Every structure is written in structure tokens, then in C-alpha cells.
Amino acid sequence: MEHDFYTLQDFMTYTKGVVYILLPLILIGFVGFWRFLSAQDREE
Amino acid sequence: MSHDAAHKPIMSPFVIVTGILLVIGLFITVMRFTGGLAATTNLSDYNPWGIWIGFDLLVGVALAAGGYVTSAAVYIFGMKRYHSAVRPAILTGFLGYALVVFALHYDVGQPWRLPYPFIMQSGTTSLLFEVGACVALYLTVLFIEFTPAPLEWLGFKKARNLVVKLTMVLTIFGVVLSTLHQSSLGALYLIAPSKLHPLWYSGYLPVFFFVSSVVAGLSMVIFEGSLSFRYFKDKMDEAHMRDKEDVAFGFAKAASFVLAGYFAIKVIGIAVDNNWAYLATGYGAWFLVELLGFVALPAFLYAVAVRDRSMTLVKYTAGWTVLGIVVNRLNVSLIAFNWHLPASERYFPHWMEIGISLFIVTIGVIAFRFIVTRMPILYEHPDYEAH
Numbered sequence: 262m263e264h265d266f267y268t269l270q271d272f273m274t275y276t277k278g279v280v281y282i283l284l285p286l287i288l289i290g291f292v293g294f295w296r297f298l299s300a301q302d303r304e305e
Numbered sequence: 306m307s308h309d310a311a312h313k314p315i316m317s318p319f320v321i322v323t324g325i326l327l328v329i330g331l332f333i334t335v336m337r338f339t340g341g342l343a344a345t346t347n348l349s350d351y352n353p354w355g356i357w358i359g360f361d362l363l364v365g366v367a368l369a370a371g372g373y374v375t376s377a378a379v380y381i382f383g384m385k386r387y388h389s390a391v392r393p394a395i396l397t398g399f400l401g402y403a404l405v406v407f408a409l410h411y412d413v414g415q416p417w418r419l420p421y422p423f424i425m426q427s428g429t430t431s432l433l434f435e436v437g438a439c440v441a442l443y444l445t446v447l448f449i450e451f452t453p454a455p456l457e458w459l460g461f462k463k464a465r466n467l468v469v470k471l472t473m474v475l476t477i478f479g480v481v482l483s484t485l486h487q488s489s490l491g492a493l494y495l496i497a498p499s500k501l502h503p504l505w506y507s508g509y510l511p512v513f514f515f516v517s518s519v520v521a522g523l524s525m526v527i528f529e530g531s532l533s534f535r536y537f538k539d540k541m542d543e544a545h546m547r548d549k550e551d552v553a554f555g556f557a558k559a560a561s562f563v564l565a566g567y568f569a570i571k572v573i574g575i576a577v578d579n580n581w582a583y584l585a586t587g588y589g590a591w592f593l594v595e596l597l598g599f600v601a602l603p604a605f606l607y608a609v610a611v612r613d614r615s616m617t618l619v620k621y622t623a624g625w626t627v628l629g630i631v632v633n634r635l636n637v638s639l640i641a642f643n644w645h646l647p648a649s650e651r652y653f654p655h656w657m658e659i660g661i662s663l664f665i666v667t668i669g670v671i672a673f674r675f676i677v678t679r680m681p682i683l684y685e686h687p688d689y690e691a692h
Contacts, residue, residue: 287573297612298562
């Protein structure tokens with residue numbers, strides 16, 4: 262993941278890009294985790 | 306004294322161990338207040354904050370978060386089924402904060418100046434001022450929230466009923482103050498970007514501290530509840546015994562989800578600062594131990610425990626999570642702090658510092674035991690209605 266940045270713009274574009282990829286994955290992961298966590302409640 | 310208590314041997318292992326720790330603690334106390342910080346600590350200009358801040362204060366405040374978490378759940382969010390957990394949580398919180406302030410008297414070079422921020426200072430923009438003000442106010446709030454138990458014990462019915470009427474106001478005040486200072490304790494480290502390792506330093510430090518304090522509070526309620534059940538079972542009434550598992554599973558479920566959220570924002574913290582490369586270093590390995598071993602693992606274990614209705618797994622996971630909070634606070638304040646300094650300049654606590662920390666924990670355990678065995682903490686007083 263080593264990456265050379267020459268401007269703040271470069272850095273922000275790169276890191277924001279990574280965060281924008283991570284966030285949908287996290288949100289989908291939360292839904293899955295909540296379903297896993299609440300399986301007992303649904304059975305009851 | 307009950308009939309059983311009269312037949313208990315005076316020299317139990319508990320009495321011997323706590324007695325030794327108290328004697329050592331009193332000896333170090335004399336050394337500290339006659340010889341000063343230099344005689345009892347390894348603190349220096351490089352490392353002005355040692356374990357009396359890293360453990361006694363940061364860990365103490367985080368683990369005392371059960372008070373605001375539980376009272377908010379019960380009184381603000383209306384989860385009355387957790388009501389039996391409120392008094393033990395408030396007591397733990399009150400003792401925790403009282404001991405934090407007590408510990409500060411050892412750490413602050415001239416402890417009689419502790420009230421100075423309130424009477425002479427150059428402004429209110431200091432984070433340390435905010436932490437000081439919040440801790441002082443919240444300790445007062447916790448004291449008032451705790452008073453119904455001693456007032457019921459002493460039979461002061463009118464005063465007790467008056468304090469009970471303040472419950473909602475105190476709860477809201479407690480949540481506001483806790484949100485402020487739990488996060489500000491993390492924000493204190495924002496001033497040291499060149500000293501704290503990049504994996505732990507983040508603009509989100511206040512958020513990390515606040516979210517992890519919720520986890521600490523939930524886990525401490527479960528952990529302390531299981532210890533109370535083991536050692537003070539005879540003090541619990543039917544309602545507490547009946548609700549015990551409901552509280553543990555409910556809090557475990559909440560802790561699991563909050564831990565998952567905490568894991569996510571920690572990963573985002575790495576991404577925002579592009580710190581991925583540090584993960585391949587020695588500090589990175591330790592960071593991964595904390596992130597995967599003390600955040601992701603307990604989130605998963607809590608979830609499994611809730612699904613399988615396993616009380617044993619909930620209890621062990623709560624203990625593990627509490628240990629994780631200790632590891633996190635020590636990482637930020639000591640282990641990853643001044644990481645660039647040569648080993649000769651790094652801080653390791655003096656044995657007397659460790660002695661005082663143990664002394665303070667011992668006082669907490671003794672005070673908790675004294676109160677729980679006398680006051681209506683684990684049972685409802687028959688003469689009063691639950692509030």
C-alpha cells in the first residue's frame with residue numbers, strides 16, 4: 262500500500278477513495294452482523 | 306452482625322491479601338507525600354504521565370462508564386427490564402470516579418492545587434479544564450444518584466424520596482457530562498501527534514475513547530454482576546436473581562454491536578491517515594493484537610454467546626473485553642507513547658507506582674464489599690418502592 266503523495270489533494274483523493282470503498286462494505290457487514298446477532302430473537 | 310458472620314474466621318485469604326496491600330500502600334503514601342514524586346515514581350520530563358494517569362485515571366474512568374450507560378438505558382430509553390442493574394452500576398461508577406480523584410492526589414505534584422482550574426485560570430478552552438470540570442461535576446452527580454441506597458439503609462425516607470425525584474435530571478446530566486469527558490480524555494492526546502505512534506494517533510481519538518467507554522461500561526456491568534453473583538449471592542433478592550441473565554444477555558448483545566462499530570471506525574481511522582504500511586511493523590503487530598484480539602474477537606464471542614444463550618461465554622468475554630480496554634488505554638498513554646525514544650528513555654513504572662495502583666484498587670474492592678453487604682444495592686429495600 263506504499264504510495265507517494267506530492268500534494269495534499271493527492272493524499273485526500275486517495276484516502277477518501279479508500280474510505281468510500283470501505284464504508285459500503287462496513288454498512289453491508291453491519292446488516293449481516295445484526296442478523297447473526299439477532300438470530301435467537303427471530304427464532305423466538 | 307448475622308449469626309453466620311459471627312462464625313466466619315477473621316483471617317480469611319481476602320483479609321490477609323487486602324491487609325498486606327493496604328499496609329504497603331500506606332507505606333508508599335508516606336513516601337510519596339514526604340519524598341515527593343521523584344522518590345516514588347519513574348516520571349520524567351519525557352514521561353510526565355505514568356500509570357497513575359494511564360491506569361488509575363484513563364482505565365478507571367472508562368470502566369466506571371457502566372453508571373451512565375445503565376441509567377441511560379433504563380431511565381432515558383425506558384428499558385425497565387434492566388432496572389436491577391442500575392444500583393450496582395451506579396455504585397461501581399461512583400467508587401470508580403471517587404478513586405480516580407483520590408489517585409490524582411498522588412499524581413499531581415501539589416495536590417492541594419487540584420481546585421485551581423475552577424478559581425484561577427486563563428480561560429476555559431483547555432481540554433484538561435473540561436475533563437477536570439466534567440469529572441468533578443459527574444462525581445457529584447454519581448454521589449447524588451448513589452445516595453438513595455445509604456438513605457434507605459439509614460431510614461431517611463423524606464430525603465430518599467426527594468433524591469429519587471431527581472433521577473431523570475441526574476441521568477440526563479450524567480450522560481451529557483460522560484459524553485463530554487470520556488471523549489475529551491482521548492482528545493488530550495491530540496496535542497501529541499509527534500509522540501503517539503501513528504496507528505494509535507488519530508483525529509478520531511475522542512470518538513474512539515467515547516465509543517470504547519460504552520463497551521467498557523456494558524462489559525463492566527456484566528463482569529461485576531457475575532462477580533457479585535459469585536460472592537454476594539446471599540444479598541441478592543428474587544428480582545435480581547431472575548433478571549441476572551436477562552441483563553447479561555441484553556448488555557452482551559449491545560456490547561457486541563457497539564464493538565463491531567468500534568472495530569469499523571478504528572479501520573476507517575487507519576484508512577483516513579493511510580497508516581496501512583505501519584501494520585507490517587512490530588508496533589503494527591501489537592496494534593493488530595489489540596484490534597483483532599480485543600475488539601473483533603469479543604464482538605464475535607459476545608454474538609455467539611447471545612445466540613447460544615451461554616452465560617459462561619458472556620462472563621469470560623466480558624472479562625476479556627475489560628482487559629482489552631485496559632490494553633487500549635495503556636497503549637495510548639504509555640506503550641505507543643514516546644515510541645520513537647531510545648529504550649533508555651522509555652518509561653517503566655516504579656514498583657511504588659504499581660503499589661499505589663494496587664492500593665487504590667484494593668480500597669475500591671473493600672468499599673464495594675462494605676456497601677454491598679450493608680445497603681440495598683443487590684436487593685430492593687422492602688419499605689420502598691422501586692424507582
